[in-house]
Amino acid sequence: MPVLFDDAKQFDLTVPVVIVGGGACGLVAALSAKDAGAEVLVLERDRAPSGSTALSSGFIPAAYTRFQRAAGVTDSPETLAADVMRKNHGEADPRMVEAISRASGRAIEWLAERCGIEFVLVEGFLYPGHSALRMHAVPEKTGRALMAALTAACGRAGIDILCEAQVTALHADAGRRVRGVSFARRGQATEEAGCEALILACSGFGGDAEMVKRHIPELAGVDFFGHVGNRVDAVIWGEALGAAVADMTAYQGHGSVATPHGILITWALMMEGGIQVNANGERFSNEHGGYSEQCVSVLAQPGRVAWNIYDQRLHRLGLEFPDYRDAVAAGAIRTAPDLESLAALAGMPAQALKKTVAQATDFAAGRSADPFGRDFTGKPPLAPPYYLVKVTGSLFHTQGGLVVDEEARVCDREGRPLPNLFAGGGAARGVSGAHVWGYLSGNGLLSAVSLGWIAGQAAAVQAISHPARSRSRPSPESPHG
Ligand SMILES: Cc1cc2nc3c(=O)[nH]c(=O)nc-3n(C[C@H](O)[C@H](O)[C@H](O)COP(=O)(O)OP(=O)(O)OC[C@H]3O[C@@H](n4cnc5c(N)ncnc54)[C@H](O)[C@@H]3O)c2cc1C
Numbered sequence: 001m002p003v004l005f006d007d008a009k010q011f012d013l014t015v016p017v018v019i020v021g022g023g024a025c026g027l028v029a030a031l032s033a034k035d036a037g038a039e040v041l042v043l044e045r046d047r048a049p050s051g052s053t054a055l056s057s058g059f060i061p062a063a064y065t066r067f068q069r070a071a072g073v074t075d076s077p078e079t080l081a082a083d084v085m086r087k088n089h090g091e092a093d094p095r096m097v098e099a100i101s102r103a104s105g106r107a108i109e110w111l112a113e114r115c116g117i118e119f120v121l122v123e124g125f126l127y128p129g130h131s132a133l134r135m136h137a138v139p140e141k142t143g144r145a146l147m148a149a150l151t152a153a154c155g156r157a158g159i160d161i162l163c164e165a166q167v168t169a170l171h172a173d174a175g176r177r178v179r180g181v182s183f184a185r186r187g188q189a190t191e192e193a194g195c196e197a198l199i200l201a202c203s204g205f206g207g208d209a210e211m212v213k214r215h216i217p218e219l220a221g222v223d224f225f226g227h228v229g230n231r232v233d234a235v236i237w238g239e240a241l242g243a244a245v246a247d248m249t250a251y252q253g254h255g256s257v258a259t260p261h262g263i264l265i266t267w268a269l270m271m272e273g274g275i276q277v278n279a280n281g282e283r284f285s286n287e288h289g290g291y292s293e294q295c296v297s298v299l300a301q302p303g304r305v306a307w308n309i310y311d312q313r314l315h316r317l318g319l320e321f322p323d324y325r326d327a328v329a330a331g332a333i334r335t336a337p338d339l340e341s342l343a344a345l346a347g348m349p350a351q352a353l354k355k356t357v358a359q360a361t362d363f364a365a366g367r368s369a370d371p372f373g374r375d376f377t378g379k380p381p382l383a384p385p386y387y388l389v390k391v392t393g394s395l396f397h398t399q400g401g402l403v404v405d406e407e408a409r410v411c412d413r414e415g416r417p418l419p420n421l422f423a424g425g426g427a428a429r430g431v432s433g434a435h436v437w438g439y440l441s442g443n444g445l446l447s448a449v450s451l452g453w454i455a456g457q458a459a460a461v462q463a464i465s466h467p468a469r470s471r472s473r474p475s476p477e478s479p480h481g
Contacts, residue, residue, distance in 0.1 A: 002233075003240040004182075007173040011180050011194030015041040016463035017456075018181055018195035020167045020233070023051025024445055025425025025452040026201030027150040028107070030159045031115050032456025033199075038463045040159050040456075041193060043183050045166035045229055049151050052203060052226040052397050052426065053448065056143035057264070057323065059122055059135040060449050061442035062104040067121040067136060075132035077101040084431050087129045087290070087440035091247075091433025099406035100431060100450040107453035108136050115153040124317065125268040127441035128290045135442060142322050165191075170198070170237050176412075177419040178241075196420060196466045197459035200410070201452065203426030204398035205232040206251070215248040215400065218296060225257060225264075225394040234427035238402040241421065244413045246429045248400035252439045255294025256308060258332040259392040265308060265332075266321045267291040267441075273379035274310035275360055276391075279303055281343060281352030283360075286372040292439035295393030307346050308389045309357070311382045327389065335387045342386045357382055397444055399430035408455035420466070422459050424451030 017033045019026045022044030030040045042049075063080035081101040085094060111117045122135035138145045154161055162183075168190065169182040180194035205211040207230040213220040224230075235245055255276070256265045270276065270287040276294070278284055278301040285297040298306045310318075315333070318324035327333055336342035339357055343350035362368045363376035370376060402410045402423045409417035410428075425448035432438035 002236045003170045003172050005172055005174060009171050009179050011192055014180070014194030014196070015039055016196045017041070017199065017459045018043065018193055019199040019201055020181065021051065021200070021202035021427070022049030022161055022163070023201060023203060023425060023448065024053040024146065024150065025427070025448040026199070027154055028111070028449050028452030029199050029201055029424060029456035029459070030154055031111070031150070031157055032453045033460040034157050034159055035114055036457045036460035038460035042154070042159065042161040043165040043167050043181065044161055044163050047163055049161060049163070050147055050227065052230060053445070054144045054147040055225070055227060056445065058137050058141060058143035058146035058445070059442055060108065060137065060445040061130070061134050062108040062136050063101060063132070063134055064105040065108050065136065067108070067119055068132070068134060071121050071123065071133065073121070073133045075134050077105065079131055080104060080134065083129055083131055084440050084443065088431065088433035088438030091435070091438055092431045095406060096404070097431045099454070100447060103450040103454055104446060107449050110453065116156065117149045117153055124320065125271045127267065128271065128288050129440045140322070167202070167233070172241060175419060176241050178421050196463035198421055199455050199459050200234040200237065200402065200421070200423040200427040201425055202233050203227070203230040204401055205235065206230045206395055206398045208232045212395065216251055216395070216398070219251070219253065219395045222299065223262070223394050225254065225262075226397045230397060230426060234402055234423060238410055238421070238423070241418055242412045243410045243418060243421070244403040245401060246403050247432070247434045249434050250399035250430060250432045250438060251436055252396040252399060252444055253292045253295025253393055253436050254396050255291050255298040255306070255393050256391045257394040258327050258330070258389050259305060261327060261330045261332045263327040263330060263332060264323045265327060265389055265391055266318055266324055268317055268321070269308055269310050269314045272314055272317055273364070273382060274308055274314050275356070276306045277309055277348070277353065277356055278306055279348055281348040281356055283356055283372065286370070286374040288374045290437060290439065291441070293437040295395070296436060298391065299393040305390055305392050307348070308391055309342070309353070309382070310387050312385055312387070313380065313383075315387045333387060333389050335385055337385050339386060342388055346388055346390065397426055399432045399439065399443070401426065401428045401430070404428045404451065406454070407458040408451050409458065420462050422455040424448060424455045
């Protein structure tokens with residue numbers, strides 16, 4: 001039973017705010033709720049908090065931050081919201097896009113100032129659809145380092161993170177107020193914890209092949225590059241409580257995963273002048289449309305693969321990214337002094353590749369226009385020595401989920417908020433509309449961090465106005481327990 005309804009249910013222990021899932025959303029929500037004065041318990045199914053966040057590049061879009069201002073970047077929440085809405089063709093809920101965009105900069109500055117997490121602005125290139133430099137990352141520029149920083153901040157704040165604790169059911173009353181959760185720890189009988197507010201931060205359903213097949217049939221059977229713990233729990237529990245779900249067909253794909261190595265190759269290569277060709281040595285799309293929808297374009301090519309073609313200038317840019325360095329170490333990146341030998345490395349017709357690169361040179365010089373609509377001007381043409389990497393398309397995470405309002409409260413099908421249930425990150429409906437092309441780079445962590453920050457505050461207010469009956473907590477076996 002996903003949700004057990006029992007008005008008389010008693011719990012031996014109750015914590016004001018319980019959070020299911022210890023990825024970026026869950027840990028930001030925990031820090032936010034604690035900062036707002038509530039005691040918090042995070043329940044995380046893995047041995048340590050990681051989730052898709054740890055697998056990610058860790059780039060978080062945020063508008064009007066002091067990091068941007070220090071770098072002379074002009075941006076605003078309104079500009080970010082406009083970029084998000086332009087990319088999703090107006091399909092997302094504009095109120096949510098506005099609320100999340102408004103929260104983005106404040107959340108990053110709060111994480112820096114109140115939680116002691118160091119951030120840098122990612123400079124050097126713009127992701128497709130972003131009109132300002134606004135990706136923020138921890139100095140190591142990896143999702144793993146972001147998770148390490150968030151986990152350490154939780155430790156400093158005295159937040160209990162109970163690991164290897166998988167939530168298996170919710171308890172609620174007839175008024176749809178969540179009363180608590182059941183959770184399973186390895187080798188132990190099922191345990192329970194009561195709560196005054198519950199935050200679902202257990203992400204989407206990319207790890208559930210059946211759900212992917214049902215909602216995203218074009219990616220059925222395609223490798224899932226996210227975290228296996230991205231099951232469908234939040235949607236199952238929410239629906240049992242009468243919550244609305246939306247945009248289940250939306251997702252972040254990626255058209256640049258080195259194959260067979262399974263390493264993300266930064267899209268910066270494409271944004272700064274690289275091209276993608278198929279086994280015939282021909283381009284097949286506008287690479288500046290977005291890396292998410294490019295996953296579908298790449299999978300439509302012969303053998304379901306493509307080759308990123310670029311040069312030494314771009315190789316040097318790639319070396320700034322940890323994933324790219326891993327790809328070099330794994331032997332995924334190949335180089336050749338001329339196009340003839342580069343084509344031989346890929347087993348593609350040399351004449352066709354030469355013609356494609358010559359066309360790109362013409363586009364860059366403004367002598368002709370790209371039929372796919374990409375603007376090549378402003379970037380130098382490709383020059384020897386050349387580089388290539390064979391890539392395929394992959395599913396990174398799903399964007400559909402529970403409908404929430406501006407306070408991250410989960411709403412029912414009539415748009416009314418449930419009494420004390422909150423959601424964020426991959427558990428909640430994203431801001432990408434209903435299609436793969438609606439994903440603006442960074443929409444994943446934008447929602448995880450901003451909604452996590454909002455949800456933590458709102459849940460704390462909820463919990464404080466409904467004081468917990470008992471403050472005792474389960475014995476933590478946490479990284480800092
Ligand atoms: C390779 C890759 C690169 C990416 N790069 C970026 C990027 O640079 N920028 C960006 O914005 N987005 C990026 N994304 C997307 C981003 O990673 C996700 O949108 C984001 O991490 C979602 O955060 P989350 O906290 O909602 O989920 P997660 O980080 O997945 O955390 C959810 C947690 O919930 C736990 N959990 C699940 N069910 C239960 C349960 N029943 N009980 C207890 N715990 C449970 C899981 O174990 C997991 O730890 C990338 C994704 C991938 C795969």
